Amino acid sequence: MHSLTPITALGGQTVRVDTIGNAELRESDGLALASVHGRLGHEAACRAHLSDLLDGRLPAVGKAVLRDPEAAFWTGPDQWMVGAPFASHEDLASQLKSRFGDTASITEQTDAWACFDLQGSAMEQVVELLCPINVRQMTTGDAQRTSIHHLGCFVLRRDPSDWVRILGPRASAGSLHHAIVTAMRSVA
Amino acid sequence: MIINHPLLGPRDSAEFVYMGDARLIERPDPESDTVAEQFHDYAYLRDNPAGTLRELWFHEGGDRSWLVVTRDTRTHEISKVELARDVARSKGRSK
Amino acid sequence: MSGQMTQVNRLDGGQIDRGSSLKFKFDGKSFTGHAGDTLASALLANGVRLMGRSFKYHRPRGPLSAGSEEPNAIVTLRDGARAEPNTRATTAELFEGLTARSQNCWPSVKFDVMAVNDAASDFLAAGFYYKTFMWPASFWEKVYEPIIRRAAGLGALSMQEDPDQYDKGFRHCDLLIIGAGPSGLMAALTAGRAGKDVILADEDFALGGRLLSENMAVGGKAALDWTTQTVAELSSMPNVRLMTRTTVMGAFDHGIYGAVERVSDHLFEPAAGKPRQILWRIYAGKTMLCAGAIERPIAFENNDRPGIMLASAMRSYVNRWAVTPAQRVAIFTSCDDGHRTAADLHAKGVKIAAVIDTRSETPMSMDYEVLAGAQVINTKGRLGLAFVEVQQADGSMRTLECGALGVSGGWNPNVHLTCHQRGRPAWNAELSAFVPGGTLPPGMSVAGAASGDLSTYGALHSGAKGAADAFGIKAADVPTAADTPAKQSAFWYVEGCKRAWLDQQNDVTVKDVKLAHQEGFKSVEHLKRYTTLGMATDQGKTSNMGGLAIMAEIAGKGIPDVGTTIFRPPYTPVSIGALAGRMRGMEFHPTRLTPSHFWAKERGAVFVEVGNWLRAQWFPIEGETHWRQSVDREVKATRASVGVCDCTTLGKIDVQGADAATFLNKLYCNPFAKLAVGKVRYGLMLREDGIAMDDGTAGRLAEDHFVVTTTTAKAGPVYQHMEFVRQCLMPDADVQLISTTEAWAQYAVAGPNSRKLLQKIVDPEFDISNEAFEFMACANITVCGGLRARLFRISFSGEMAFEIAVPSRYGDALMRKLMEEGEEFDVVPYGTEALGVMRIEKGHAAGNELNGTTTANNLGMGRMVSKKKDSIGTVLSERAGLNEEDALKLVGVKPLAREDKITAGGHLMAADGPVDAAHDQGYVTSAAYSPEVGSMIGLAFIKSGDARMGEKMRLVSPVTDSEVEVEVTSAHFVDPEGGRQRA
Known part of the structure; x- marks a missing residue:
């Protein structure tokens, strides 16, 4: 620590x-944030990972999936912001990186x-x-x-x-x- | 003005940054024989029509998409709004 | 004396709260009125007709109207900083403690010395200013203008800061209804009952429009009762928002409307935290203009005396406010509507001197005299009306004694907002009036009197139908009401009149219009500008038609052939405060604070605004009395040991994707494709025209991951440019961008002991020795026992230096930690001044050099521009004109005499020869005192500068009137070989 x-x-x-x-x-x-931006040619795979992460609910344009205090919301074409409790997910970006692999660009936004x-x-x-x-x-x-x-x-x-x-x-x-x-x- | 964003629907133009003629998408081929003339025209010459103009707007206060907005400069009537990326691809731009 | 006793003209009834007695002052004299009064109605109740002096001739004036179209009764409301000039007494709500002053008169409204202008009126006719104050030109500013301004100005500003706050707000609705008269109420009922999101806005403090002023039945009950019941139903609908005291002042593009809500204008002062007004931006799917009609006056000789007012206004005063303008009243009308006023006044017990009707066939009355085919040809009375002179049908003259005269020339549909998108009103011959025409603002329809439907039933019906048609819904049932409109005809002015006022606010008479025409100002637009007809704060709501009609008659044309001028926003004047909203003082723009801001404040830092950022400029310590002492100390200490500077403000953009390197190769003019992972490179971005746009560094954290930095000022524009290249020029490149500027707190740790200091906080598994982490290296590391961080070995100061970044929330703690751990090295924090000094000493370009006119060649980076690849700006950077032999080159300058000053912005001239623009050799962009050199130094662009090392030149600054001798040097004053930063 x-x-x-x-x-x-x-x-x-x-x-x-x-x-x-x-x-x-x-x-x-108390909110950890990371951006997820689907990579070219990997958009479908990226969506699948995100949907998987959110129990099958993918945030559509202008929408959020809320699971307080976790959330993911649409920010742009093939772009989302994912949120999670800071206390348990301070390293959210690296966690997501492992999950999404090369299908998305992940950036820490906390x-x-x-x-x-x-x-x-x-x-x-x-x-x-x-x-x-x-x-x-x-x-x-x-x-x-x-x-x-x-x-x-x-x-x-x-x-x-x-x-x-x-x-x-x-x-x-x-x-x-x-x-x-x-x-x-x-x-x- | 209201710009009808292809993804987000009607948005106040105050959320956008304006960059003028969408011809800027058509960047000349740097390998062309007349490269200097073409880039000169590209950098400096713009039409300024009293009428329909296709122009670039950046949704800075929104989803960060560049849009091509077809607008009548006399009435501000907007007849078409496209994602600039789609327009660029349709013009044969790639990497 | 009780209030009631002094309110000599107060009648029974009305919509005022007689239980409340409000004290107010007008021109220093105390009066009382009631809640529900306007200032005008309360003054009239107290027998005060004279409320101001006219603009040009200083003629005594009283209210013409009972609403916002008022040209005359314009006062300064309130005292001190809250004093607001040019307020209409007819719309100002009465409140306890109100104070008002008449304007445009000195020393008093009753005795105004400038009334001499009235006697000199022959010299003040149309175009007076243009004709008189032409020559000599130099007299204009010094002599004529101040005199004119004092003589002719409207009210004066308090010259104190407005103590009140103003808000801006945004509202959306399916249907915006402008005006809550009969048509607006029915439209709201129709759309509201169908569940539509409705905004019903009215400038008045009570809803109902003309229904509040009329003695008539609607739906089998008194109009007021129907109104009250309807408003109650609307209030109960959550989907209907009733906005009273709200003027929709403009119709803008695509269904956007501006509306000013006067939240606190009816209060002595706004409640704590409350705005005085809110400027609403309303986004309306559909709009119904239900703005009613404005009665038009008739021009006749001396028609501007206090006591002469629109007949409909008189009806409002009598029915709504229970006030008669005088005990004995005459009516002058060209239509049936005037007779309604007479009947209403008579019913309230007011003595009617006569109804003078221009028509030969008129309604007759058992109760008072009606003079058919008669005209008012003159009026008398010094400070208010006393007599009218009437020419009767048989040509005989008759003088009537009366204290007030109601005038009715028919009604003009209130088309103002239909014109805001250049819709031109159309002529309706039946009404002799303009009705909405041309292209209306998108989504707008017009109902009721505003559309030319002048009967009460017509208004109710068209309101319901308009809303029903707009949405394809069922219209609300229309209550019964009078369904025959008052007949009206064209009667604009009395033959032979001269000093007959058309525009009472700008003092334009019938004679002025004729004169303008005679002098060749035949177009309506010319007439307006020459005579100023309709150009006052009321935009000619009561005067434009009269002017047009006279123009048409002289020209022998029909009114529609002469044309009409269109109206522009705002409908009524809008205070600058409302337009500014909260954007005043420190709230003019948002402030950005760096993660070490609170710490820096504790240290007593002096801050400087850099764009929206506040950055520490220097950190004075005890005993320092001049900023130079602090800055010199910070520079010396950093170069001697170690200093820390918050550089969070530099833009940071995360660039990822398989094509990230290709992308950066396109953006930067120098090559990036082969940058190794774990390395940083300086990059220069050009604009497409070959001029330098911005510079910074890009570090490669992984094959497909770069962190780009921009200058503080250009972070936004560079991000936008990068998105343009990504989306518009390289749409198939696999690149993803996001700003991380605020996510990371970043500190430059510079100086020979910087590594030693960092080694104390960087976790031991990371080797930052020169061998393992050489100059221009970068890496993800951890610090202080596991906190993720980024380390860059870059140097802006020329010293051995690092930039270390941690998540912003830990920035404060990291700075404290660096200070604590650095104590043994005498660490100093340094601010932007020391940063600037060190970069000038090192010869690094910054905003002063990347100034929008300079190229890579000018900056001495011409060879950096890769010829092997295409990037933005390379083609045009090769233009001959940007690469001439004597192109400007970035060099250093220092004074020959150590004590001489180098002035940024000063120009360089050859050692001898003329000092003029033709012999200009270049200019100094940045200057600072260099503790290292021991004198001031500067960076400069000089023609062929790189070939002029050692040349003596003169640095000339006509602005500071200085000339010093300087020597051209390398821009690298410190460690030109770069050994320190590589150590």
């Missing part, structure tokens, strides 16, 4: 939680993203102030990439459906958090 102590994306020792009105925003540091869980009855109103996605029409299992405060973010609608997970660029975690909290105050 190495000796380095991690900090959260917001720079704390523990995750930050903000409750404003009918919405709660919770920073999450610390590329800051993860925020936004939940509560005001969630939809908050999201409406943040990004152009049609959150009212999104249902559990929908995954969209969008722009929040000029930051490319993924928004995943989870179960229960008053909950979205927002993944944004880690270096801008503070700005993203500020934007979300500001919107929460606006609708509170």
Whole structure:
């Protein structure tokens, strides 16, 4: 076991939680992420591996397979992001590499993203102030990439459906958090 | 504007980065005898029609696909949206 | 005195809350009104008709309307930083503590010295500015403009920062309904009951549109009761969103609408955390424009006195706000609608002086006098209307005493938003009005009065039908209502009038339009610009038609032949704050923080913005009072022992796939195909035109796996370029890309003791000795007892150096660890300044050199461009023009006199000869003080620079007015042989 102590994306020792009105925003540091990009000519094999990993459920365009806190969601043509509990899967990328072999390019993405869980009855109103996605029409299992405060973010609608997970660029975690909290105050 | 992404459906053009004439896909053959002239035209000359233009848009705030969008520059009417990769292949581009 | 007592013009009934008494101030004087009042209705209730002065002639003015089309009653609302000029009193909701000031008058609205302009009106006619302030040109900025601005300006800004916040938001719907009058409500009922996602937006704070102002029956009950019941049903539908106080201000491409929601404008100040306004971007599948119609005035002599207003507005004041504009009122009409106002006022007990109808056949009344075939030919009253002069059918004159005159010239469908995508309204001869025409914004249909359907039943019916047709659903049952529209005819102005106002906000009269025509401004667009008709903040909602009609008459053409101008967004003015939203100050763009940011802050680092990044610029220690002291110390300590710099901000792109090497070979102008696994190579990317785009390194972690770095500034554009090459130029190459910039915290560890320091943290199974891990090596390793890391042996400083990367969450801890373990080597953290100094000393190009104009040849890397392969930019990099004998070459410069300053941006001239552009030899791109050299040094592009080593030149900077003697040197001031970095 190495000796380095991690900090959260917001720079704390523990995750930050903000409750404003009918919405709660919770920073999450418990997610390991790796991108999976099918290699040319191996797309079918790559999908088979992914489907196998997700009990036969392959995330379609704009969709996620949720198995909290594990998830995989579509990010582009033949591209997915796979998530797993950080505590048990810190080496997710190398685990996937062994599984997918030469059928996919796997890249560690765990610390590329800051993860925020936004939940509560005001969630939809908050999201409406943040990004152009049609959150009212999104249902559990929908995954969209969008722009929040000029930051490319993924928004995943989870179960229960008053909950979205927002993944944004880690270096801008503070700005993203500020934007979300500001919107929460606006609708509170 | 709304760009009807072939995979993702209607998306706000604010999610995209614009790069102009899709002729940029047709990079000249570097082995050609008139390579200098061809690359000069490729790098510097663009049509600027009042009407239909096929143009490149990058879905930066989305799935990172390059798209070829056929748009009327007078009305902004978009008549066709394709994945640039498919267009490139149809133009005979490979590796 | 109680509020009620002072509200001399308050009637019974109305939709105000008499239980609430709201105190407000206008021009310093205190009044009271009720919740539900607008500022205009409350002032009228208090007997105040005079609310402002006109733009050009400073004529006394009162409200013309009761809505957002208002040209006249424009005030500055609130005080201090929240003061907002040019607010319509007719739409400003009354709240406790409201303060407002009239504008465009000095010293007071009742005694305005600039009213002298009115007497001088002969000199201020159409085109006055163009004709008068032409010569001399130099007078314009210094003399004319300031005078004009003071005399003619609208309200003034507070010049203080807006204390309020504004939000932006995004909403989607199947159907956006603009306007919640009878047609909008029926459209909402129809679509709402069918389960469609509906947004019903109205600029008013209450839903109902004209139904709130009319004394009529709908569905067998009072219009207001039907409205209340309908709104209640709509409110109960989760799929229907009612947006009050929301102005849909523009119809943009492809069904996108802009809407401003005034969340807190009706409050004394916004609640904590709440925005004042929200600018919504609404994505609508379909849109129904149910914006109603705007009544048009009639132009007659002196038709602008306070007390003269649209007859429909009078009906609104009486029915909705229980306010009569005066105790004795006359009506001047060219259509049946004016008679409705008279009847409503009479029913409320207001004395009707007479109804003056231009037509010979008119409805008659048992209750008051109707003058058929009569016209108002003049009005009197100093600060408000007192008398109207009427010419009767038989030609006789008659003077009527009245405090208010309601004017009705018929209705114009409110086509504004139908024009936003260049749809041109079409002429409807029956209505003598323009109706929606041409190509409407995609997905838009128009219903109710906005479409020219002017009866109440017609509005209800067309609203229901429009929604039903849009979705192929069943229309809601249409309630009974009056189904005959008020007859209207064309009557634009009273013959012989001159100072008869068309555009009251911009002070354009009938005479001005005639003059413009006489002077040759015959096109509508010219007329507009010459007279400024319709160019005020109200965009001529009440005035454009009159101007057109007069133009047509003079030209002997029909109105549609003269044409119409189209409307542009916004429908009503939008505050800049709403357009900016949250993007102010530090929120203008997102900030990116490096993994060691919090640690650097603890150390007291000074930060610099690099794009969105905040980077540590230097780390001052106790006793240092000048940045140079800190930077020189950091450089010296690094070169003497070891320094650590956070270089996470460099772009990192993961490139994988069987064709990854082929791909990089295409991207970089230098060869990459044969780079060995475990090695890093410097790479230069060119643009297709042969100019350098970006540089960086690419490390090969496996046969099919590279890690590419870009400069901090170009990380985004380079990634985009790589995706372009991958998808558009090499679609069949097996290559996969993803950014990993933020995934890894990366630190440069530089200096002769860098290896020793790293050996303390790199796990012992990894040999990083020079033999095992030579210059330009790279590897996946572990540190600190098993943490995965990447190690690159690259050097930007010229010293023995490494870059070490760990997952970002451990970056903070790694930096602390390096500092702790480095104590024995006197390790220093260094910032971007020291980094810059060391790279200049080493002669490495950076953004200043890769400046979008330079080629590999200029950068001294011409020979790197491989002739054996094709890569982006190689063909055009070989053009003769980029490879002339005297092409610019990157060199170093240093001053002959040690204390002299090297100025970046300064130009180099030969030691003797003229100093001018024609003799320019090149320019300095980067400059710094070099502790190593002991003077300032610079990097420069000089013509044939590589052949001019040792030449003495003059460095001239006209900007700083300096000229120093310099010597041309190699760009490599430090360790030119590169021995240190290979040690």
